Every structure is written in C-alpha cells, then in structure tokens.
Amino acid sequence: MKKIAIIGAGPYGLIALERLIKQAPADEETNILLFDPLGPGGEVWRSEQSSQVIMNTVMQHVTVFAEDQGPNLAEWSRNYAKDYLTTIGVPSSSDLFAETNLGKNEYCQRRYYGIYQQWFYQELVKNLPTHITVSLIKEYVDDLTLETNQIILSAGKPYVVTDLILATGHGGNFLSSTEEENQQFANAHKLFYQGPINPADTPLEVIKNNETVILRGLGLSFYDYIGLFVDKWGGAFSEVDSHLTYQKTGKENTLVVGSGRGLPYHTRPKNQKDAGEDAEPKILTKKFMEVFGGSAEELIDLLKKEAELVYYQHQLVNSPIREAFLRDYQLGDRQKVLTKYQILVADQFDWEKLFDPAKDITPQDFPSFIKTYLANDIAEAEQGNRNGAIAAALDTYKELQEPFNYMLDHEKFKPKEYFEDFFGNFNRNYSFLTIGAPVIRQKQLLALAEAGIIEFLAPNMKVEKEKGQFRTYSKQLPERQFSASYLIEARLPATSFKRTKNKLLIQMRKKGYLKAHGVFYDGEFHETGALQVKRETHQVIDKNGQVLPHVFCYGIPLEGLDWLNAASPRPKSHDRVFQLAEQIASNLFI
Ligand SMILES: Cc1cc2nc3c(=O)[nH]c(=O)nc-3n(C[C@H](O)[C@H](O)[C@H](O)COP(=O)(O)OP(=O)(O)OC[C@H]3O[C@@H](n4cnc5c(N)ncnc54)[C@H](O)[C@@H]3O)c2cc1C
Structure with missing residues (x-):
C-alpha cells in the first residue's frame, strides 16, 4: 500500500494530486494526504484577500487540468462558476460573483482562480476509484523524520506516510542583512519598512494619507501596489477614448518609485490568441x-x-x-x-x-x-x-x-x-x-503619473537612511531627492534555500535531508537559491548527495534549477508543469 503526502494545495499540489490519481496502479491501495492550512487553491489564491489583486494571465490561458480533461478557467467561468459560487454561498450581489461576466481574454481576481481550484479539487475527489482515497488535511506540516520504510510527518498530530511530494510554493524569507538594517532603522525611528512580500499581505492601512511612500521595484508586485493604493485612497478612474484619468479623493500619498532599470515592466499585449495557439519555432526546433x-x-x-x-x-x-x-x-x-x-x-x-x-x-x-x-x-x-x-x-x-x-x-x-x-x-x-501586468494596470499607472501622484526616479535608484528618514534618489541625478517615513520593497521574496521561512524546509535542511543547488566556477560555489533534486525524477538529494527515493519536489523551491516555476500552466500546450507532475507520479509508482 502507498500512503502519499502532498505538502501544499496550490496549483502544483493539486496538479500532482490529479496525476497521482490518474497513475495509481489499480491493483494496489493508494491513500493520498493533501496538506495545506488554506485548503485547495492555497495561499496565493485564497478567498480572504483584496478584490484588487488580479491575475496577470488571461482567463483562457489558465488551467489545472492536465491533457485538457476539464474546462480552463474561462470555460469554467462561463459554464460552471455561477452554480458553484451559489453552492458555496457567495452572494450573487458580490464583486466575486460579478467575475462570471468576464470574457475569456480578461483578467480575473486572484480569489476567483482560487475558487476554480476548489471546484477542481471537488471534481477530482467526487468519483474516486475504490483503490484510492484522498484526505484533505488543513494543517501545516512543520517537521518530518525519514525512517527506513516510512516518513513521519509532524503537523497537528503525527502522520505516517511512505512517500512525499513537496509542492510548498511561495513563502516568506527571513530578511537579508540589508533588509534587516532597514527594518532596524525603521523600528528605531518609528518608520514603516516592508520587505519583499506578497503585496496583498502588506498592511497599507498603517500608511497615513498624503504622506510620501517610496516603492523600490517596478515589476509585477509594483502593479499590485498600484491597485491596492488606489483602493485605499478610494479613488477612481474615468475613461475617455480608452485613456484613463484619475479622480482624486484628497487622501493620496505621493508614490516615489524606481528600480535599477528605472522602467516599469513592459505591459502585456491584448490577448488575441486562443488557448493552444502558441508560437512554433522556425529555428529552435x-x-x-x-x-x-x-x-x-x-x-x-x-x-x-x-x-x-x-x-x-x-x-x-x-x-x-x-x-x-x-x-x-x-x-x-x-x-x-x-x-x-x-x-x-x-x-x-x-x-x-x-x-x-x-x-x-x-x-x-x-x-x-x-x-x-x-x-x-x-x-x-x-x-x-x-x-x-x-x-x-x-x-x-x-x-x-x-x-x-x-x-x-x-x-x-x-x-x-x-x-x-x-x-x-x-x-x-x-x-x-x-511577464508584465495587464494593459489596464499600465493605463492606471499613466493616469496616476499624469495626476502627479507618482514620481519616477531615473534609473539606478538608491535608498539611504539619513536623519531619521529614508531618502531616495537616482544615482544619475543625486540632487533630485525625496525623503519618506515609508519604504516598501515592491517585489516577491526570491526562492532562497538559506533564508526560507518555511518551517518544514528549515527542519529538513537542519536534518541534512536537503542540499543547496548551485554551480561551481571560478573557484567558487554559486548558489541559485533552489534546493537540489535529481533532474530526471525530481527526487530530493540530501546533504551527502544521496537521492532520497521517496521524497519529491517541484515548483518554486526549485527556481534556479528549473526555470519559470512561478506560473500556472496553460491549456492545450502540454505544459511543463504537467510534464513534471507526470514524471514525479510515474517515478513514485515504480
Ligand atoms: C502574488 C502572486 C501573483 C501571481 N500571479 C500569477 C498569475 O497571475 N498567473 C500565473 O500564472 N502565475 C502567477 N503567480 C505564480 C504562482 O507561482 C503560480 O501561479 C502558482 O501559484 C504556483 O503554485 P504552487 O502550488 O507551486 O505554489 P503556491 O501557489 O504558493 O502554493 C503552495 C502552497 O503550499 C502550502 N504550504 C507551504 N508549506 C507548507 C507546509 N509546510 N505545510 C502545509 N502547506 C504548506 C502553502 O500554504 C501554499 O498554499 C503568482 C504568484 C504570486 C506570489
């Protein structure tokens, strides 16, 4: 009998679950335990978050169904969402329900994708074959011990399994030394410092109206902050001939923004391509x-x-x-x-x-x-x-x-x-x-810049700590300076083997079950931030270089060993996420 734990019920954990169900041999009993305190959809896509944070992918380009065996997000929205939202008690007057009116080339709230994943999970477990059981355990796994023929997990209580898939995804990091210095400085001078984090988790309510806020980073998180700040101010945009104008409320902060390059990410083009209409190589076949x-x-x-x-x-x-x-x-x-x-x-x-x-x-x-x-x-x-x-x-x-x-x-x-x-x-x-934001966000950004709410620094942004304030300027023009009591690092935490806050990964690292991935050149080992797995199987490699045959991992903790893990799979594309999930499932059932 196999007893398999999947740690994490975000898209990757759910996709792994589906592949396990599909590949489990009919002549053997398989019990699958799916762990995540937030349940299916997980933390990034949880229901309890602002409606202002939206996906950066159009609905028809998102699916969790391998081999297109079920509706993509747009199809689900059109054909199943209303009934499902009603079943789970979402009022038809809510802005979440209004997402059912979106078209296939629009961008939905993150919460809505989370609900699609909940539905996916319900569909998966509805008609399980008799040799498979699935238990959803809404607990955080904070430790594990590998024994000869079993793995003991420590969560709300101990659980014993034979195999394990780590699909732990995003998560916070302990601050780097420079970030820690900023935090200490903020504490000492009663300022606000926000290190890298999912913007939906930043307590913007503590920021006082009309004050200056420094935002470092002009990537996807920056655009989340745009939506969240406008919501905080209660502002709105009016549109004439596809050009937006921002209507002020008088509560606006001045946002001083910049980065090394100084330019906001190139915006996503309006999507005109159907699912599966992907580029074909002419040269790189x-x-x-x-x-x-x-x-x-x-x-x-x-x-x-x-x-x-x-x-x-x-x-x-x-x-x-x-x-x-x-x-x-x-x-x-x-x-x-x-x-x-x-x-x-x-x-x-x-x-x-x-x-x-x-x-x-x-x-x-x-x-x-x-x-x-x-x-x-x-x-x-x-x-x-x-x-x-x-x-x-x-x-x-x-x-x-x-x-x-x-x-x-x-x-x-x-x-x-x-x-x-x-x-x-x-x-x-x-x-x-x-990987920029939807064009609507770029239009909002332009409208805010035209309204004088956003001050762009020239490239080579620098932030210093001086006279009890954060001070920022471009190294190209040091005389144009801004001081503020608020500094936000507008980016997500990078994958970091060393600084992860994930308790399970920390314990596994301490026990020698994990090894940092990196490459050696010029006399130095360069860590990528990923943990090490055997590429062909995605089995975890321990600190002595031994493959752990029953422990698998894929997704964000491997960014640097694999590439582009921070994306949900696309329909009709035999997406790599599905390929990896399949690889893990087939190796697990050998
Ligand atoms: C803010 C944000 C916005 C994004 N927007 C998009 C987008 O628009 N389009 C897109 O394609 N991609 C987007 N992404 C990329 C994202 O990485 C993927 O879409 C997808 O969420 C990755 O899935 P995952 O399951 O690997 O990780 P996650 O979604 O992070 O899920 C991992 C889950 O594991 C759980 N977990 C971790 N450790 C434990 C433990 N010890 N015990 C129990 N449970 C645990 C967590 O609670 C979490 O729910 C976004 C990511 C972020 C952070």
Missing part, C-alpha cells in the same frame, strides 16, 4: 536542439532571431519581398539581409530600444519621458499579440521556452553561462519584456 552545441549567448541570439522573424512577417505583410526576405533572414546574416532588401533602419527590429529605451534620455528629462514611454507601450499592447508586430514578436520570445528547458534537462549550459548569462542577464530581460 527539437531536432535542432538535439544537435545544438553552442553557448547560452548563441541560443539567446537565436531566440531573438525567432522573434525578429515574427516581427518582419508582420511588417512586410503586404510586401512582395516578404517570403524571400524571411527565408534569407532565417538562414543568413541579419545585417546583410536587411541591406540586401533595403529595410529602413526605422523599420528594423531594435532590441536595444526595447531593453533600454531611456538610453539617450537625460535624467532631468526622465520623468516626462516616462509618460511618453508608457503611452507608447500601451499603444503597442493595444494592437494585440496577433496583430501587433512587436507584441507578436515578444509573444514568440516568451513562448519558446522549450529550447531552454531542453538545455537545463540535459545540463548543456556551462556553469558560468548557466548562472550569469541564462539565470542572470537573460532571465532579468525576459521578465522585463514578457
């Missing part, structure tokens, strides 16, 4: 990857070329040279082909403009430049990811993940390029260009 022996830099360059091909396909749509150009461009030297076909410089794809659009802007001009930048970004996004040349190109850049996963799975990156070129530079640029 499976066959090509099997023989590819180049560097990370070469691979990244080829990915760029894939995106450029899509761009020119759009740009030259009515041109007689299109087919010949694309053929030559795919195979040849870019510059020679552009010259041969007399493509004007202004019409050429320009990565530098995308990655560093403020390159020629003086720091003095930056605050006004940023409004133009946002307006252009919005205009491009509005063209959509099928029709807009740049948006379509970037969608390809985003979607062709398979070649990189192939490199990781086959350990084809050299250590330094793995750490610096791929997980370092490339990953940062990739996030900036492809």
Whole structure:
C-alpha cells in the first residue's frame, strides 16, 4: 500500500494530486494526504484577500487540468462558476460573483482562480476509484523524520506516510542583512519598512494619507501596489477614448518609485490568441536542439532571431519581398539581409530600444519621458499579440521556452553561462519584456503619473537612511531627492534555500535531508537559491548527495534549477508543469 503526502494545495499540489490519481496502479491501495492550512487553491489564491489583486494571465490561458480533461478557467467561468459560487454561498450581489461576466481574454481576481481550484479539487475527489482515497488535511506540516520504510510527518498530530511530494510554493524569507538594517532603522525611528512580500499581505492601512511612500521595484508586485493604493485612497478612474484619468479623493500619498532599470515592466499585449495557439519555432526546433552545441549567448541570439522573424512577417505583410526576405533572414546574416532588401533602419527590429529605451534620455528629462514611454507601450499592447508586430514578436520570445528547458534537462549550459548569462542577464530581460501586468494596470499607472501622484526616479535608484528618514534618489541625478517615513520593497521574496521561512524546509535542511543547488566556477560555489533534486525524477538529494527515493519536489523551491516555476500552466500546450507532475507520479509508482 502507498500512503502519499502532498505538502501544499496550490496549483502544483493539486496538479500532482490529479496525476497521482490518474497513475495509481489499480491493483494496489493508494491513500493520498493533501496538506495545506488554506485548503485547495492555497495561499496565493485564497478567498480572504483584496478584490484588487488580479491575475496577470488571461482567463483562457489558465488551467489545472492536465491533457485538457476539464474546462480552463474561462470555460469554467462561463459554464460552471455561477452554480458553484451559489453552492458555496457567495452572494450573487458580490464583486466575486460579478467575475462570471468576464470574457475569456480578461483578467480575473486572484480569489476567483482560487475558487476554480476548489471546484477542481471537488471534481477530482467526487468519483474516486475504490483503490484510492484522498484526505484533505488543513494543517501545516512543520517537521518530518525519514525512517527506513516510512516518513513521519509532524503537523497537528503525527502522520505516517511512505512517500512525499513537496509542492510548498511561495513563502516568506527571513530578511537579508540589508533588509534587516532597514527594518532596524525603521523600528528605531518609528518608520514603516516592508520587505519583499506578497503585496496583498502588506498592511497599507498603517500608511497615513498624503504622506510620501517610496516603492523600490517596478515589476509585477509594483502593479499590485498600484491597485491596492488606489483602493485605499478610494479613488477612481474615468475613461475617455480608452485613456484613463484619475479622480482624486484628497487622501493620496505621493508614490516615489524606481528600480535599477528605472522602467516599469513592459505591459502585456491584448490577448488575441486562443488557448493552444502558441508560437512554433522556425529555428529552435527539437531536432535542432538535439544537435545544438553552442553557448547560452548563441541560443539567446537565436531566440531573438525567432522573434525578429515574427516581427518582419508582420511588417512586410503586404510586401512582395516578404517570403524571400524571411527565408534569407532565417538562414543568413541579419545585417546583410536587411541591406540586401533595403529595410529602413526605422523599420528594423531594435532590441536595444526595447531593453533600454531611456538610453539617450537625460535624467532631468526622465520623468516626462516616462509618460511618453508608457503611452507608447500601451499603444503597442493595444494592437494585440496577433496583430501587433512587436507584441507578436515578444509573444514568440516568451513562448519558446522549450529550447531552454531542453538545455537545463540535459545540463548543456556551462556553469558560468548557466548562472550569469541564462539565470542572470537573460532571465532579468525576459521578465522585463514578457511577464508584465495587464494593459489596464499600465493605463492606471499613466493616469496616476499624469495626476502627479507618482514620481519616477531615473534609473539606478538608491535608498539611504539619513536623519531619521529614508531618502531616495537616482544615482544619475543625486540632487533630485525625496525623503519618506515609508519604504516598501515592491517585489516577491526570491526562492532562497538559506533564508526560507518555511518551517518544514528549515527542519529538513537542519536534518541534512536537503542540499543547496548551485554551480561551481571560478573557484567558487554559486548558489541559485533552489534546493537540489535529481533532474530526471525530481527526487530530493540530501546533504551527502544521496537521492532520497521517496521524497519529491517541484515548483518554486526549485527556481534556479528549473526555470519559470512561478506560473500556472496553460491549456492545450502540454505544459511543463504537467510534464513534471507526470514524471514525479510515474517515478513514485515504480
Ligand atoms: C502574488 C502572486 C501573483 C501571481 N500571479 C500569477 C498569475 O497571475 N498567473 C500565473 O500564472 N502565475 C502567477 N503567480 C505564480 C504562482 O507561482 C503560480 O501561479 C502558482 O501559484 C504556483 O503554485 P504552487 O502550488 O507551486 O505554489 P503556491 O501557489 O504558493 O502554493 C503552495 C502552497 O503550499 C502550502 N504550504 C507551504 N508549506 C507548507 C507546509 N509546510 N505545510 C502545509 N502547506 C504548506 C502553502 O500554504 C501554499 O498554499 C503568482 C504568484 C504570486 C506570489
């Protein structure tokens, strides 16, 4: 008999549960214990949170059903949500119920995705075969002990299992030394400091009206804060010709915002693609990857070329040279082909403009430049990811993940390029260009900037502690300074083997059941923050390098060993999350 514990009932835990049910041998009894104090959907998608935090993925691109054996989020919303919400007692007058009116290309509240996951769980356990039982245990597992043929879990009481899957997902970290210094400074001077955290958990109510707040970070969390602050102020946006104007209430704080790059993430294009309508590689095919022996830099360059091909396909749509150009461009030297076909410089794809659009802007001009930048970004996004040349190109850049996963799975990156070129530079640029917020958030941001509520710092933001206040400025323009009693690190906690606050992982680390993942080069071990697993099976590796045959892990705790774990799977795509869950289930039942 197998008795399997899954720790975590967020999307990854639930997907693992489904794969276990699917793969459990019919001639053996299987008992599955699913642990999460918050129940199905877990913490990120919990019902008790602000309605202002929304998904960054359109509804039709979200599913927890492997092999599309059930409705994606949009289909569920259309066909099942009203009945289910009524059954669980959600009033039809509530704003949660109103989500049932959203279209497939809209972005729902996070809570709503959580409810879809609850429904998914109910469906899973409704008609279980007789050889399988599933118990949902709303308890936190804070320790475990590995014995010869069993694992003892410590939760509300001890539980004995034969196998374990860690799907512990996101969670807080202990502060880094610089963050700790900021916290100490805030405590000593009665200031407010918020380290990296899910923005929905930040106690914004303690921030006094009209005061200045410094926000460091311009990624996804930053956009959550935009929604949460507007809600706190009670403000609203009015829309004329698709342009938003912010209506002040008099309670507004001044938000001083910045980051190293100084630019908010590129916004998501309006979605025009149906589920399954994903980019297909022209160059980085499976066959090509099997023989590819180049560097990370070469691979990244080829990915760029894939995106450029899509761009020119759009740009030259009515041109007689299109087919010949694309053929030559795919195979040849870019510059020679552009010259041969007399493509004007202004019409050429320009990565530098995308990655560093403020390159020629003086720091003095930056605050006004940023409004133009946002307006252009919005205009491009509005063209959509099928029709807009740049948006379509970037969608390809985003979607062709398979070649990189192939490199990781086959350990084809050299250590330094793995750490610096791929997980370092490339990953940062990739996030900036492809995982931005919905365009509505960019419009809100522009409206707030136009209303004078947001002050953008030029790139190279610096925060210092001086005279009992936090002080911030851009290193490019130190004379433009802002002081504040409030400092928020607007980003999520990174995956950190060393600083995790997850009690179970801490205990496992202490007992030597876990080992830090990293790469060795230039005489140093560079930790990625992930814990170590055997890639082929996702079995955990202990501190002595021994594979723990009955302990598996996938998702966020492996970010740095695997890539892009912080995403829910897409329908009709044989998503990697499903592949990994399947890999774990099949190895577990060997
Ligand atoms: C704020 C935020 C917004 C996001 N928005 C999007 C989005 O719009 N689209 C998208 O695709 N992705 C988004 N993501 C990425 C997110 O990582 C995935 O969508 C998904 O939630 C990952 O699932 P998971 O199950 O691995 O982790 P989680 O969702 O974090 O779930 C892990 C669960 O494990 C439980 N747990 C942990 N330790 C224990 C323990 N010791 N005992 C018992 N239970 C435990 C936790 O309570 C938690 O519920 C977002 C992430 C965050 C943090």
